[in-house]
Amino acid sequence: MEVRVDTLAVARGGIPVLEGVTFRLQPGRALILRGPNGVGKTTLLRTIAGLQPALEGRVSVPPESMAYAAHADGLKAVLTVEENLRFWAAVHGLRDVEAALVAMDLLSLRDRRAANLSAGQKRRLGLARLLVTGRAVWLLDEPTVSLDVASVALFGAAVRAHLAGGGSALMATHIDLGLAEADVLDLEPFRARGRVAGGRMGAFDEAFQ
Amino acid sequence: MSIWEYANPKKFMASTGWLLPWVWGMAGLCLLVGLIWGYFFTPDDFRQGSTVKIIYLHVPSAMMAINAWVMMLVASLIWLIRRHHVSALAAKAAAPVGLTFTVIALVTGALWGQPMWGTWWAWDPRLTSFLILTLFYLGYIALWQAVENPDTAADLTAVLCLVGSVFALLSRYAVLFWNQGLHQGASLSLDKEENVADVFWFPLLVCIAGFVLLFVALVLMRTRTEIRARRLQALIARERLA
Amino acid sequence: MFLQRGSGRGFGCGRDGWAGFGVAGGAGMWALLIRDLRLAVRAGGGFGLGLAFFLLVAVLVPLGVGPEGDVLGRIAPGILWVGALLACLLSLDRIFALDFEDGSLDLLATAPIPLEGVVAVKALAHWLVTGVPLTLAAPVLGVLLNLPAAGYGWLVLSLALGTPALSVIGAFGAALVVGVKRGGLLLSLLVLPLYVPTLIFGAEAVSRGVAGQAAEVPLLLMTGITLGAAALLPFAAAAAIRINLR
Numbered sequence: 001m002e003v004r005v006d007t008l009a010v011a012r013g014g015i016p017v018l019e020g021v022t023f024r025l026q027p028g029r030a031l032i033l034r035g036p037n038g039v040g041k042t043t044l045l046r047t048i049a050g051l052q053p054a055l056e057g058r059v060s061v062p063p064e065s066m067a068y069a070a071h072a073d074g075l076k077a078v079l080t081v082e083e084n085l086r087f088w089a090a091v092h093g094l095r096d097v098e099a100a101l102v103a104m105d106l107l108s109l110r111d112r113r114a115a116n117l118s119a120g121q122k123r124r125l126g127l128a129r130l131l132v133t134g135r136a137v138w139l140l141d142e143p144t145v146s147l148d149v150a151s152v153a154l155f156g157a158a159v160r161a162h163l164a165g166g167g168s169a170l171m172a173t174h175i176d177l178g179l180a181e182a183d184v185l186d187l188e189p190f191r192a193r194g195r196v197a198g199g200r201m202g203a204f205d206e207a208f209q
Numbered sequence: 210m211s212i213w214e215y216a217n218p219k220k221f222m223a224s225t226g227w228l229l230p231w232v233w234g235m236a237g238l239c240l241l242v243g244l245i246w247g248y249f250f251t252p253d254d255f256r257q258g259s260t261v262k263i264i265y266l267h268v269p270s271a272m273m274a275i276n277a278w279v280m281m282l283v284a285s286l287i288w289l290i291r292r293h294h295v296s297a298l299a300a301k302a303a304a305p306v307g308l309t310f311t312v313i314a315l316v317t318g319a320l321w322g323q324p325m326w327g328t329w330w331a332w333d334p335r336l337t338s339f340l341i342l343t344l345f346y347l348g349y350i351a352l353w354q355a356v357e358n359p360d361t362a363a364d365l366t367a368v369l370c371l372v373g374s375v376f377a378l379l380s381r382y383a384v385l386f387w388n389q390g391l392h393q394g395a396s397l398s399l400d401k402e403e404n405v406a407d408v409f410w411f412p413l414l415v416c417i418a419g420f421v422l423l424f425v426a427l428v429l430m431r432t433r434t435e436i437r438a439r440r441l442q443a444l445i446a447r448e449r450l451a
Numbered sequence: 452m453f454l455q456r457g458s459g460r461g462f463g464c465g466r467d468g469w470a471g472f473g474v475a476g477g478a479g480m481w482a483l484l485i486r487d488l489r490l491a492v493r494a495g496g497g498f499g500l501g502l503a504f505f506l507l508v509a510v511l512v513p514l515g516v517g518p519e520g521d522v523l524g525r526i527a528p529g530i531l532w533v534g535a536l537l538a539c540l541l542s543l544d545r546i547f548a549l550d551f552e553d554g555s556l557d558l559l560a561t562a563p564i565p566l567e568g569v570v571a572v573k574a575l576a577h578w579l580v581t582g583v584p585l586t587l588a589a590p591v592l593g594v595l596l597n598l599p600a601a602g603y604g605w606l607v608l609s610l611a612l613g614t615p616a617l618s619v620i621g622a623f624g625a626a627l628v629v630g631v632k633r634g635g636l637l638l639s640l641l642v643l644p645l646y647v648p649t650l651i652f653g654a655e656a657v658s659r660g661v662a663g664q665a666a667e668v669p670l671l672l673m674t675g676i677t678l679g680a681a682a683l684l685p686f687a688a689a690a691a692i693r694i695n696l697r
Contacts, residue, residue, distance in 0.1 A: 014360055015446055049561055052697035068561050072554025078493040090482030091562045344644040351640050355631045364694040365627050369641065372623065372687050376645045379676065383648040387655060
């Protein structure tokens with residue numbers, strides 16, 4: 001399924017940060033969002049994921065077909081690796097977690113509590129969650145934070161497999177995953193222009209014009 | 210012209226700017242006339258003596274304590290449905306005013322109750338209901354204070370106001386069920402035979418009008434302040450971003 | 452404010468959730484319930500703490516009021532209800548705050564389970580780990596407080612029917628303050644007034660039972676509040692969570 005994002009404007013804390021964001025994401029492709037810190041990558045991903053309302057514009061794909069992975073992995077420290085994963089699989093109506101454990105090299109850790117995982121291992125578990133959602137479009141916010149080189153390669157392979165299976169991925173990352181299927185979208189040109197330059201405003205300010 | 214145009218902050222500021230002094234003036238006039246008339250030119254009640262005159266403060270403030278909440282409920286609904294910022298800010302502005310009226314009603318009630326019932330406080334259903342209403346006001350104000358993002362705060366307090374209204378009503382009936390109480394019945398309904406006598410009633414009406422106008426004036430003033438504060442915040446935030 | 456897709460997410464309907472709701476959603480809610488119960492058992496603190504608090508109240512009140520049996524017996528229904536209510540309050544902020552901090556709430560909001568269902572399941576889990584133990588412990592504490600024999604049945608019955616309301620109302624309060632740091636005290640301030648009708652009818656039912664009067668009316672009124680809260684408040688709570696997440 002093709003993701004079409006048209007003239008999307010997003011706000012953080014009521015202040016517009018990006019506007020006019022338009023792109024297409026074909027099945028089997030990945031799109032990497034680039035831009036300096038604070039440009040609004042996380043806000044854009046959260047808006048596309050349906051977690052916050054857009055100021056304007058539209059996204060063609062409903063949130064039900066997207067899996068969002070944020071900075072926080074949503075892991076429970078007192079549950080084991082397998083229990084954590086099984087929970088998210090069940091929430092998405094799936095049962096099988098073996099493939100995901102294998103893909104992110106977590107088989108040997110399956111009975112360990114998440115509290116006893118290293119930061120990188122936790123991240124791998126968080127990313128393994130994507131594999132048990134069964135959703136076609138992945139929205140990834142800095143997925144490679146705290147991953148070592150080997151794990152980045154592992155993750156790159158998982159993304160590639162996902163794309164090969166007809167899925168797509170939209171990710172904010174600074175690291176080169178070595179994906180041949182990846183396009184890059186620079187968010188700098190979409191920065192909200194602000195009031196002086198005649199750009200759009202937050203809802204409250206608008207009323208003062 | 211639609212009434213919703215006044216939901217535009219700029220329009221609201223302009224129109225209330227010239228309206229506000231008039232509302233203040235009318236409120237002052239009504240209160241002056243009503244209170245002086247009530248306190249100095251009405252006879253003492255044959256049973257309650259001159260203590261009865263506290264009704265000129267007690268009854269209007271008690272009425273406004275409830276009306277303020279109803280106004281907040283309506284404003285919250287308008288905010289949730291039509292997303293007019295002025296509406297949310299008016300609800301925010303009305304809460305401390307409503308709380309003050311509630312406290313005035315409770316304090317004047319205690320002052321009246323002492324000579325009448327021989328006690329400052331009784332767990333009478335109406336007193337209890339007002340005490341519970343105070344708690345609802347406190348919670349509502351506290352939630353506004355606690356949430357940083359103003360739009361989030363407006364949404365959350367509006368939801369709280371909605372749910373709170375239902376539970377306030379439930380509490381009212383629960384309290385009635387719990388204790389039948391010693392409060393005298395409502396004495397203002399038009400068809401009731403045991404209405405207060407006209408000599409007391411007319412100044413009371415003027416006082417009620419005064420309290421309504423006072424409430425409107427206070428809410429308008431506070432809403433204007435909130436709008437300015439909100440505008441200031443937006444400008445500061447933009448400044449920081451640029 | 453709520454344009455386009457946002458309108459579906461702003462309030463109420465949660466269309467995204469219902470669309471994917473079905474067999475998978477039911478299994479997901481079950482999985483969520485199991486997870487929450489497992490967390491409560493493993494993390495400890497949760498229901499043990501509430502019970503200990505309930506016990507403390509039942510011990511401290513006689514120390515403050517004095518040992519006269521008839522006085523204690525008279526106030527026992529109210530003390531037990533207030534104690535249960537406060538014990539319930541202790542663990543409310545854990546309902547959503549932990550899931551909010553570790554990002555689970557974001558992921559649950561985008562999962563195929565409707566957020567209203569998430570709220571309902573989490574309230575149910577909270578009731579199972581606090582309301583049920585409190586209900587079961589209440590008769591024992593009733594002995595400490597010299598509750599007359601006629602009151603025990605009504606006490607257990609009223610708590611069994613009333614504590615679900617405490618959990619659901621509490622979940623609503625927890626949803627309101629989920630984005631507020633150190634929202635514990637604020638949560639109490641918001642939730643306690645909402646507890647008033649449940650408390651009045653619950654304690655009244657026990658008092659009437661003790662006095663040998665008909666206790667059915669307050670009991671039924673309280674049950675009505677429980678059912679109404681369980682049916683409607685998850686929607687308000689889900690709306691509050693969506694607001695807090697954005």
